[in-house]
Amino acid sequence: MKSHQLLRCIFPDVLADYFDVVDIHESVSQFDFWLDERNFMEKSDHKLGTVSSYGFTSERVIQDFPLRGKAVYLHVRRRKWRDSSNGEIFTYSYDDLTAEGSRLSPEFVSFLKE
Incomplete structure (x- = not known):
């Protein structure tokens, strides 16, 4: 099994x-995973030729399904992008990172509701 299949x-x-995944830390009671958004821009931005990577946002902590009886926390940093034609700094949107009104993954919220 390849690492991306395991992920x-x-x-x-x-x-x-x-x-x-850029770092993993295991303690007695929890796993912490640090994840950074990959350096892939949307095709339309790539075609413009004026958009470039501009660092990362502050991390956002998301609680996900427990693993092996331990709490799991995902420390997610999204990539910032800068359009040099107008100076705009933006991020791409992923609507399904957390369930609305929570800091939990949507799958974990669905599981807890059942």
Whole structure:
């Protein structure tokens, strides 16, 4: 099994598709995973030729399904982009990172509701 296949089994699809694991920390009671958005821009921005990577946002902590009886926290940093033609700084939107009004993954919220 390749590492990206393993990530798909553990993380929500949006994280496996667009983010890289940059660090992992395990303690007695929890796992912490640090994820950074990959350096891939949308085709329309790439064609413009004026958009470039501009660092990362502050991390956002999301609680996900427990693993092996331990709490799981995802520390997610999204990539910032800068359009040099107008100076605009923006991020791409992933609507399904957290459930509305929570800091939990949508799959975890659905599980808890059942």
